[in-house]
Amino acid sequence: xxxxxxxxxxxxxxxxxxxxxxxxxxxxxxxxxxxxxxxxxxxxxxxxxxxxxxxxxxxxxxxxxxxxxxxxxxxxxxxxxxxxxxxxxxxxxxxxxxxxxxxxxxxxxxxxxxxxxxxxxxxxxxxxxxxxxxxxxxxxxxxxxxxxxxxxxxxxxxxxxxxxxxxxxxxxxxxxxxxxxxxxxxxxxxxxxxxxxxxxxxxxxxxxxxxxxxxxxxxxxxxxxxxxxx
Numbered sequence: 001x002x003x004x005x006x007x008x009x010x011x012x013x014x015x016x017x018x019x020x021x022x023x024x025x026x027x028x029x030x031x032x033x034x035x036x037x038x039x040x041x042x043x044x045x046x047x048x049x050x051x052x053x054x055x056x057x058x059x060x061x062x063x064x065x066x067x068x069x070x071x072x073x074x075x076x077x078x079x080x081x082x083x084x085x086x087x088x089x090x091x092x093x094x095x096x097x098x099x100x101x102x103x104x105x106x107x108x109x110x111x112x113x114x115x116x117x118x119x120x121x122x123x124x125x126x127x128x129x130x131x132x133x134x135x136x137x138x139x140x141x142x143x144x145x146x147x148x149x150x151x152x153x154x155x156x157x158x159x160x161x162x163x164x165x166x167x168x169x170x171x172x173x174x175x176x177x178x179x180x181x182x183x184x185x186x187x188x189x190x191x192x193x194x195x196x197x198x199x200x201x202x203x204x205x206x207x208x209x210x211x212x213x214x215x216x217x218x219x220x221x222x223x224x225x226x227x228x229x230x
Contacts, residue, residue: 017079021086025094028056028087048102052095057087112209117152119196119203120213124148126195127188134187136180144184147224151216182225189221 029051036047061084064077128145193214200210 017082018086020079020083022090024083024087025056025090028091045102049099052098052102054091055088056091057084060084061088115203115205116209116213119200119205119209120216121152122199123192123195123213123217124152127192130188130191131184134184136184137177140177140181140184143181144188147185148188151220185221185224189217192217 033047033051036042036050037044042050061081064080064084127148131141131144131148134141196210196213196217200213
């Protein structure tokens with residue numbers, strides 16, 4: 001998304017793309033809802049969940065780039081790309097608000113959850129200490145620390161906005177910077193797993209809890225490394 005915003009091929013001569021993107025989102029909701037109700041004869045509640053669920057427009061967004069090879073006016077191409085971007089962003093933001101009201105909360109063991117959260121926090125704090133001991137630039141340290149803190153939900157909106165602004169204003173990272181960040185992530189995620197193995201029993205957690213947190217580190221590593229390699 002950052003590359004799209006910075007691309008000289010995309011023009012913002014008007015806000016028509018925003019209007020089209022919002023209209024596409026709500027049309028998409030209506031079609032998904034009616035499809036579930038009329039074709040699958042599902043309940044209103046399930047149809048509503050299906051309508052709001054998922055990332056909408058991602059396939060269309062990918063297909064839109066294939067149209068760049070065709071003889072399409074630059075203004076029309078910009079409209080398509082930015083409208084689809086709006087559709088995707090809305091489909092990520094709005095459900096996080098709506099689902100709080102239409103989905104029931106799961107019952108959890110608060111004491112057990114507190115133990116897991118406590119170990120997760122210690123694990124990430126230990127990994128951040130490892131980062132600070134590495135001989136790398138402060139910029140890389142801040143970027144990696146930000147991504148690690150997001151594992152425990154402790155990144156503020158201000159921090160997110162600052163990182164987004166830096167991504168927009170700065171040039172693409174050099175190959176050396178990307179390799180440094182990748183190598184740092186390899187080190188810290190391994191440090192997290194080592195910390196888990198050494199400490200989970202002392203914290204009163206079971207093997208299932210250990211496996212849960214271990215999978216979290218693997219999933220986080222896959223997501224983060226994929227974003228840096230793209």
